[in-house]
Amino acid sequence: MLSLRTFYLFLLLFLIITSTACTHIGINESNSLFINRYTEYMLGNIPEQYADIKNPLPVSKENISEGKNLYQTQCMMCHGVLGEGNGPIGELLVPQPANLTLTRRLPIATDAFLFWTLSEGGQLFNTAMPAFGERLSDKEIWQLSLYINSGFTI
Numbered sequence: 584m585l586s587l588r589t590f591y592l593f594l595l596l597f598l599i600i601t602s603t604a605c606t607h608i609g610i611n612e613s614n615s616l617f618i619n620r621y622t623e624y625m626l627g628n629i630p631e632q633y634a635d636i637k638n639p640l641p642v643s644k645e646n647i648s649e650g651k652n653l654y655q656t657q658c659m660m661c662h663g664v665l666g667e668g669n670g671p672i673g674e675l676l677v678p679q680p681a682n683l684t685l686t687r688r689l690p691i692a693t694d695a696f697l698f699w700t701l702s703e704g705g706q707l708f709n710t711a712m713p714a715f716g717e718r719l720s721d722k723e724i725w726q727l728s729l730y731i732n733s734g735f736t737i
């Protein structure tokens with residue numbers, strides 16, 4: 584029979600191993616990927632109005648360059664010039680702003696994911712990501728999505 588003392592020792596060992604493992608893969612680090620947003624999206628916990636929504640705008644030079652102008656005034660200070668999450672304000676935040684050059688390559692970065700994230704921001708998760716749904720028009724949010732998807736070009 585395990586004594587209570589041995590049980591507690593095992594429990595302690597287990598907690599130490601799991602917490603160091605988390606640090607090892609970066610989950611507890613301030614600049615690690617912010618996974619709560621991905622989890623919520625994958626569980627389908629986003630408001631119905633965003634589910635399966637598609638970008639109605641054509642991928643035109645005009646829309647992408649409008650997106651770029653918006654990005655420079657609304658996002659760059661946090662997400663950085665090339666979207667890498669390293670803007671001057673962004674570097675001070677925990678969690679840090681996402682690296683959008685990485686985000687755009689993930690299968691999760693659908694139109695719905697981007698529109699929901701930009702509209703509602705980080706209120707749900709207590710992060711500094713602002714909710715742009717009230718500040719910007721739908722068209723502007725879609726233009727920003729096109730700019731992110733373009734890989735920060737033009």
Ligand code: HEC
Pocket residue numbers: 617620621653654657658659660661662672673676678679680681682683686697700701704705708710711712713715727
């Ligand atoms: C005040 C700083 C700040 C500003 C300004 C800001 N963001 Fe963010 N953003 C964050 C932070 C912090 C996160 C990570 C936490 C989160 O997802 O809520 C984030 C996350 C994101 C994500 C989620 C990406 C992922 O992989 O999880 C997207 C997309 C995004 N931002 C786009 C934008 C766009 C586009 C703008 C401008 C319209 C913008 N952000 C402006 C701080 C900011």
